[in-house]
Amino acid sequence: MGFIEDISTATGMIRNADAVTLVSHIDADGITSEAITAQAISRLGIPVTPVFVRQLEPLTMRHVPNDDTLKIFTDLGAGQQNLMEEAGLPADNVLILDHHINQPAPGGTQYSQVNSQFYGPEYAKCSAAGVAYLVARKLDPANADLAELAVVGNVGDMMARETCGLVGIARWIADDGVESGRVRITKGLNCYGLSTRPLHLCLANSDDPILPGISGDPKAAADLLIRLGIYEKPSDQRVWEDLHADEAKLLASVVAEQMIANGESTERLFAELYFFPHETEKSPLRNASEYATMLNACGRWAKPKIGEAVCFGDRGQQYREAEHMLRHHRSIIRELCEYILDTGVTDAGSMQWIHTGDAYPDTIVGIGAGMALSKLDTTKPIMVLCNVADEPDLVKISMRTYEKVLRCGVDLQAALAVAAAEFNGAGGGHNIAAGAYIPKGCEDDFIRRVNELIAGQFAAGAPHR
Numbered sequence: 306m307g308f309i310e311d312i313s314t315a316t317g318m319i320r321n322a323d324a325v326t327l328v329s330h331i332d333a334d335g336i337t338s339e340a341i342t343a344q345a346i347s348r349l350g351i352p353v354t355p356v357f358v359r360q361l362e363p364l365t366m367r368h369v370p371n372d373d374t375l376k377i378f379t380d381l382g383a384g385q386q387n388l389m390e391e392a393g394l395p396a397d398n399v400l401i402l403d404h405h406i407n408q409p410a411p412g413g414t415q416y417s418q419v420n421s422q423f424y425g426p427e428y429a430k431c432s433a434a435g436v437a438y439l440v441a442r443k444l445d446p447a448n449a450d451l452a453e454l455a456v457v458g459n460v461g462d463m464m465a466r467e468t469c470g471l472v473g474i475a476r477w478i479a480d481d482g483v484e485s486g487r488v489r490i491t492k493g494l495n496c497y498g499l500s501t502r503p504l505h506l507c508l509a510n511s512d513d514p515i516l517p518g519i520s521g522d523p524k525a526a527a528d529l530l531i532r533l534g535i536y537e538k539p540s541d542q543r544v545w546e547d548l549h550a551d552e553a554k555l556l557a558s559v560v561a562e563q564m565i566a567n568g569e570s571t572e573r574l575f576a577e578l579y580f581f582p583h584e585t586e587k588s589p590l591r592n593a594s595e596y597a598t599m600l601n602a603c604g605r606w607a608k609p610k611i612g613e614a615v616c617f618g619d620r621g622q623q624y625r626e627a628e629h630m631l632r633h634h635r636s637i638i639r640e641l642c643e644y645i646l647d648t649g650v651t652d653a654g655s656m657q658w659i660h661t662g663d664a665y666p667d668t669i670v671g672i673g674a675g676m677a678l679s680k681l682d683t684t685k686p687i688m689v690l691c692n693v694a695d696e697p698d699l700v701k702i703s704m705r706t707y708e709k710v711l712r713c714g715v716d717l718q719a720a721l722a723v724a725a726a727e728f729n730g731a732g733g734g735h736n737i738a739a740g741a742y743i744p745k746g747c748e749d750d751f752i753r754r755v756n757e758l759i760a761g762q763f764a765a766g767a768p769h770r
């Protein structure tokens with residue numbers, strides 16, 4: 306069915322519901338899609354019970370009650386319709402709002418679904434939060450005040466990463482937020498921490514793109530800022546958002562010149578940025594990518610409801626909890642990054658890998674891998690293997706690489722999906738960042754196989770675009 310029909314089926318089901326059980330994923334996209342849907346439904350006077358799960362699998366399906374409530378699945382469900390069918394959930398009691406690959410229920414139960422993968426390229430780069438927003442917006446135009454959450458979900462799910470900005474329907478949603486005054490869109494440096502990080506650290510931490518002479522060198526970054534008159538002394542704490550327009554312009558042009566002088570492309574130096582002007586200055590809620598990190602921190606440390614409360618507007622007790630989660634999240638990731646660098650990775654030829662065992666929770670190894678990679682050989686993808694708490698028979702795989710490696714033909718999602726399937730595991734994600742679960746015991750063979758697949762991708766060369 307088409308988008309219009311699917312949306313009106315969804316809104317019809319919601320309006321007719323007496324009560325809703327809302328099942329969602331624990332990452333930024335999952336939390337924002339839940340928060341958008343829950344608010345839109347509550348505003349209709351319909352009671353909502355949230356259920357957050359790390360993954361929808363047979364064990365977690367137990368948390369989904371088989372009662373009369375309308376079950377809405379956000380940011381998951383498209384690929385787990387078999388489990389819904391096994392659990393005996395009737396088709397008229399289930400609504401899926403997702404952007405993952407659709408796998409119809411084997412018994413033929415036709416679950417209603419709005420899935421951004423169904424409607425062509427305009428919709429393809431829209432996360433579950435975007436889908437949830439479109440449904441909410443259709444329920445009541447007043448739900449346009451939730452646009453910022455959809456922008457956070459989209460950015461958190463890396464919908465803006467490849468194209469240095471949101472595109473298609475996700476960009477339309479951001480514009481909708483501009484219309485209602487909740488979102489401000491600007492162009493600026495493609496760096497992380499533009500609202501909270503002292504500018505020299507923000508620049509020094511940039512790893513996509515690498516800024517020659519600046520990335521990895523906070524002192525050099527501070528020197529540059531002093532030279533440009535943006536800092537008075539190395540210990541200044543100004544953030545990018547504090548800069549006047551002419552200062553931002555000067556900094557951008559100087560960094561661009563430095564890249565060109567080093568023969569680097571400036572293609573990824575600038576990005577479209579999404580700010581929320583009504584949030585407190587210098588808080589992580591001021592822009593979409595930092596807001597998403599805060600929600601991810603809550604989810605990855607098993608407190609998705611704290612993140613949900615922040616999305617609902619709590620700026621008191623729960624928000625302080627969220628700040629605590631964020632600090633904790635950052636310090637553990639820093640530690641993990643140092644652990645990877647101290648222990649050292651093994652070069653397999655076309656990629657590098659390390660097994661962190663039980664040392665760190667599987668929910669953060671991917672992020673740590675990405676950070677460590679900036680200090681390793683950036684021309685080869687990194688793979689981190691780790692054990693999974695509560696799942697002694699499984700090993701989790703996380704891979705990260707850089708845009709420049711994608712241009713050589715590498716696609717981590719494709720490599721992990723193929724290899725994991727061969728070892729009776731499951732893998733997926735994005736070309737630049739992907740993950741998999743495999744049975745314990747086949748790690749060595751799995752590493753060999755992924756290395757072989759990536760070698761093949763390098764050999765085949767750049768994708769045709």
Ligand SMILES: [Mn+2]
Pocket residue numbers: 334335380404432433462
């Ligand atoms: Mn998602």
